[in-house]
Amino acid sequence: MKNITIVGGGLVGSLLAIFLAKKGYNINVYERRPDLRKTNILAGRSINLVISHRGWNAIQAAGLEEEIKKITVPVYARITHDVHGNQTKHPYSIENKAIWSVSRGGLNAKLLDIAEKFPNVSLHFNYKCTDVDLDHAYATFEHTENGKNIDVAADLLFGADGAYSLVRQKMMQKDRFNFSIEYIEHGYKELVIPANIDGTHQLDKNGLHIWPRREFMLMALANTDGSFTCTLFFPYEGEHSFDKIKNENDLIHFFKEVFPDAIDLMPTLVHDFFENKTSSLAIVRCSPWVHKGKVALIGDAAHAIVPFYGEGMNCGFEDCFVFNSLLEKIGDTDMESLLMDYHQLRKPNGDAIAELSLRNFIEMRHLVAEPSFMLRKKIEDKMQEKYPNKWLPLYSQVKFSNIPYHEALSTSKKHDEIMEKILTLESIEEKWNSTEIENKILNML
Numbered sequence: 252m253k254n255i256t257i258v259g260g261g262l263v264g265s266l267l268a269i270f271l272a273k274k275g276y277n278i279n280v281y282e283r284r285p286d287l288r289k290t291n292i293l294a295g296r297s298i299n300l301v302i303s304h305r306g307w308n309a310i311q312a313a314g315l316e317e318e319i320k321k322i323t324v325p326v327y328a329r330i331t332h333d334v335h336g337n338q339t340k341h342p343y344s345i346e347n348k349a350i351w352s353v354s355r356g357g358l359n360a361k362l363l364d365i366a367e368k369f370p371n372v373s374l375h376f377n378y379k380c381t382d383v384d385l386d387h388a389y390a391t392f393e394h395t396e397n398g399k400n401i402d403v404a405a406d407l408l409f410g411a412d413g414a415y416s417l418v419r420q421k422m423m424q425k426d427r428f429n430f431s432i433e434y435i436e437h438g439y440k441e442l443v444i445p446a447n448i449d450g451t452h453q454l455d456k457n458g459l460h461i462w463p464r465r466e467f468m469l470m471a472l473a474n475t476d477g478s479f480t481c482t483l484f485f486p487y488e489g490e491h492s493f494d495k496i497k498n499e500n501d502l503i504h505f506f507k508e509v510f511p512d513a514i515d516l517m518p519t520l521v522h523d524f525f526e527n528k529t530s531s532l533a534i535v536r537c538s539p540w541v542h543k544g545k546v547a548l549i550g551d552a553a554h555a556i557v558p559f560y561g562e563g564m565n566c567g568f569e570d571c572f573v574f575n576s577l578l579e580k581i582g583d584t585d586m587e588s589l590l591m592d593y594h595q596l597r598k599p600n601g602d603a604i605a606e607l608s609l610r611n612f613i614e615m616r617h618l619v620a621e622p623s624f625m626l627r628k629k630i631e632d633k634m635q636e637k638y639p640n641k642w643l644p645l646y647s648q649v650k651f652s653n654i655p656y657h658e659a660l661s662t663s664k665k666h667d668e669i670m671e672k673i674l675t676l677e678s679i680e681e682k683w684n685s686t687e688i689e690n691k692i693l694n695m696l
Contacts, residue, residue: 623674
């Protein structure tokens, strides 16, 4: 096997190109959009990303940690803002571990820069995939500016072309291909909190700021330039919704009422809200992710999820890591078998993180502001501190470990059952820290 085509030059496609280039394959990456390093194509849709342990695991395996760390900001806690502007800090880990905030565009540009340095990698922009011969890894691309078509032959083709993947569409035409797409009732819009005049941050840069309001929420993550990228997750329709905000007065009145401390930090709110597009949120499930030994889906093309665990990119990077590990373990002589192993290892985890991400939306917009949530967190932190081999909270399993997502999901359901019983005990607020409660939990494990 010599030649590999990657459809999609986003985060996962560019990291995959680096992994495979290091193995000596000839890599051609075709990206539908212009080169983001030369144009501002991401304006208005770049939810800031967080790199967690899984993401770093892949980045380290590709030898890129030092380069990527330079463009990230460590985040050690959630910081919730109530309707009166009061802030409460919720550390992510009793060990002071961090997730790392990064600009989507900045990270993508850095990965493209690194990929481009390999003599065996060619990047092609403004090329839209229009057809794929799945049996032969043969693809047709149309140049989006001059309309010319090119045909590209390869030994292996990856569909890294996102939630609306053309490669996946072609696979859907095959018999017994399962597919579903589920849109949630919320969309999102990017807003901005600019830096202070001296370039410093207006809020604590080492926190993920959340304004939880039950049915919706605002979120802010720091950038290295002193600004924050904010994301409003908001229903399309209903009492409080995108549908109800028709003009500047509606917007200002709404923000003053529900996000009073945020609006003072957002001088470009009106412009950002009405100029930046509202984007939908969808979950994509499909199987199989592979076709014979010739084609494989990876990243969002295989498992697009909602962003509420901040794991979409990390899951995609883990796909790259697992595929690379399989190549190192068993070689490329039986690619059909390798691709099936890849699918069987990753598909249950894609499904699990999709479920976990939806569940975390409820936690972030609603439960995190509830006293019972705070009490549960205190109990779980204590159990983790005393019995780290018996109790690891779900968030730590997802963000600070390589525990497969499907195992984390299974464990979390058991933990939920236990904590539900514990939190209903009489006087639990007074005796949560007692040996009695500790032993009850241990006996239920």
